[in-house]
Amino acid sequence: MNDDLERPGPEDPSKISLTEAWEVRYWTKRFNVTEAQLRECVRRVGNGTANVAQCLGKKWP
Template structure:
């Protein structure tokens, strides 16, 4: 199935995907972090949205 170029939100918000530019932009805006912070969080705890949020709240926003 081809990507829907009009999509503005992830299909499954339980997971963070860093493969598409629009997805990185969506998550950085939603979580109010930089792309670097987002990528670091995903690298450390995986792509589960709740785990990323917990990581960011614990380590990035001090």
């Protein structure tokens, strides 16, 4: 859990966590997708950021 509200992103950017609302908002904004799209890709390919990005058709990094 990230209690530092000034932090610009997740502590471990190689994994996408859907348990914190702020992190879901971060990733949906980062990839310009809906929460449903993000959750579906995490469900399908796991929480690895590179895999989720590929699932969404987005570049990472």
